Amino acid sequence: MNILNTVLNSSEKKSIRQLAPKPSAIIPDNTLHNRYLFIMIILLCYLKSIILTSLVSMIGSPEFSALSINLVQIGLLSWIFIAGLILAIISFIIIYGTHTSIIYNKNTINLLIHLGASNSFIIQRIVFTFLKIGLLSGIFGSVLGFVTFLIMNPFLLQIGRLLNDLSQIVEITNRSSSLQYIILLSIPILSMSASTLSSYLTVRKLIRKYN
Amino acid sequence: MTNNILALEKVHHRYSITRDIFNDISLTIEEGGFYFITGSSGAGKTTLLKLLSSTLRPTGGDVFFLGKNINNIPQNKIYEIKRQIGYIFQDFRLLPHLTTYENVALPLRVQNKREKNYKSDVIELLSWVNLEHCVHGYPNTLSGGEQQRAAIARAVISSPKLILADEPTGNVDNFNSEKIMRLFSEMNKMGTTIVIATHDQNLISKSIVNRKIIEIYNNSIRTIEEL
Numbered sequence: 340m341n342i343l344n345t346v347l348n349s350s351e352k353k354s355i356r357q358l359a360p361k362p363s364a365i366i367p368d369n370t371l372h373n374r375y376l377f378i379m380i381i382l383l384c385y386l387k388s389i390i391l392t393s394l395v396s397m398i399g400s401p402e403f404s405a406l407s408i409n410l411v412q413i414g415l416l417s418w419i420f421i422a423g424l425i426l427a428i429i430s431f432i433i434i435y436g437t438h439t440s441i442i443y444n445k446n447t448i449n450l451l452i453h454l455g456a457s458n459s460f461i462i463q464r465i466v467f468t469f470l471k472i473g474l475l476s477g478i479f480g481s482v483l484g485f486v487t488f489l490i491m492n493p494f495l496l497q498i499g500r501l502l503n504d505l506s507q508i509v510e511i512t513n514r515s516s517s518l519q520y521i522i523l524l525s526i527p528i529l530s531m532s533a534s535t536l537s538s539y540l541t542v543r544k545l546i547r548k549y550n
Numbered sequence: 551m552t553n554n555i556l557a558l559e560k561v562h563h564r565y566s567i568t569r570d571i572f573n574d575i576s577l578t579i580e581e582g583g584f585y586f587i588t589g590s591s592g593a594g595k596t597t598l599l600k601l602l603s604s605t606l607r608p609t610g611g612d613v614f615f616l617g618k619n620i621n622n623i624p625q626n627k628i629y630e631i632k633r634q635i636g637y638i639f640q641d642f643r644l645l646p647h648l649t650t651y652e653n654v655a656l657p658l659r660v661q662n663k664r665e666k667n668y669k670s671d672v673i674e675l676l677s678w679v680n681l682e683h684c685v686h687g688y689p690n691t692l693s694g695g696e697q698q699r700a701a702i703a704r705a706v707i708s709s710p711k712l713i714l715a716d717e718p719t720g721n722v723d724n725f726n727s728e729k730i731m732r733l734f735s736e737m738n739k740m741g742t743t744i745v746i747a748t749h750d751q752n753l754i755s756k757s758i759v760n761r762k763i764i765e766i767y768n769n770s771i772r773t774i775e776e777l
Binding site for chain 2: 363365367451452453455456460547
């Protein structure tokens with residue numbers, strides 16, 4: 340056991356931490372507000388990953404028949420629609436988050452401009468915060484989705500088999516799993532890209548008001 | 551022969567149709583000079599400082615910094631001018647989430663300078679302003695005088711050509727006020743141009759030889775004294 344923890348009271352521990360602080364971000368990124376955004380985007384990425392992987396599982400690997408082609412087409416359209424919808428929601432959340440972050444850090448931004456910070460310096464700091472949120476929440480959402488997928492996959496295959504048995508056309512295989520892994524891997528990248536782009540466009544527009 | 555670091559030419563500024571602050575004022579700030587801006591409360595001392603620091607663009611007239619017309623500099627390039635000016639705010643404006651060291655080093659950080667290149671300079675400056683004991687302290691743990699000295703250290707760390715100070719002794723006692731004025735005097739002797747906005751006549755009378763006083767009255771200004 341660390342002897343300091345037993346001997347020092349909390350205020351003394353705090354003052355010792357202050358003697359060796361870790362380098363701080365100029366524009367604070369660990370705000371309560373950003374944590375809420377982070378959790379919301381994790382949930383969205385999680386939702387996206389389980390919906391998309393489930394969809395792929397349920398469609399399976401269809402033979403070329405009228406019914407299965409329709410199924411694939413509907414599945415593909417749903418895939419694009421859901422992926423687009425969730426990305427749009429993430430982008431709107433990030434736009435809102437960037438607005439709030441700029442308002443919350445108004446005094447800091449004003450001071451930085453007074454001290455000679457360029458627009459790109461401020462844009463980089465704010466966008467990097469949302470890039471991190473997008474990437475990390477995408478990774479967390481994907482990992483949670485992967486765990487759910489491992490648990491749910493046998494049931495989904497059963498549902499898929501049942502659906503396809505009814506049509507008596509389609510044979511279910513596990514070949515779709517590689518696509519599911521690609522989906523899981525692409526979620527952090529898509530989430531990060533959507534967050535970075537939305538944040539960049541928002542902050543670039545808003546920063547002009549501070550000059 | 552003296553060079554002008556800053557010049558206002560027929561500057562007009564208004565906040566609204568009914569409220570003119572300055573009517574066609576002209577002013578020159580010489581390099582290495584020590585200036586006081588005085589005037590009653592609400593006369594426009596802070597506005598004049600903002601015009602001088604290019605934080606505010608005048609509604610009419612020209613502002614020249616080292617011969618360059620600030621009106622001709624695009625908004626996204628104005629930071630190049632601001633990096634040559636140290637600004638001391640009346641309310642200090644230290645960032646509460648940064649340590650004293652980080653606050654003082656901020657102007658260098660925004661210029662993307664590497665910490666290893668400036669760390670010793672910041673520590674040295676902090677000890678010069680007697681703040682070596684609170685290098686890692688946060689602003690809320692500092693007294694008013696200490697915060698003021700930290701704000702001054704932040705203004706001078708990047709060796710600006712010009713220092714603009716808005717009521718720099720407004721929040722400190724007489725002892726600290728004199729100490730701050732001694733700091734300004736030392737910086738001025740090293741060649742830095744100092745412009746201080748204050749309504750404290752005592753501060754003006756007890757400090758600095760070769761000072762110039764710019765008085766704001768009736769939306770206009772005049773340089774009234776040179777001692």
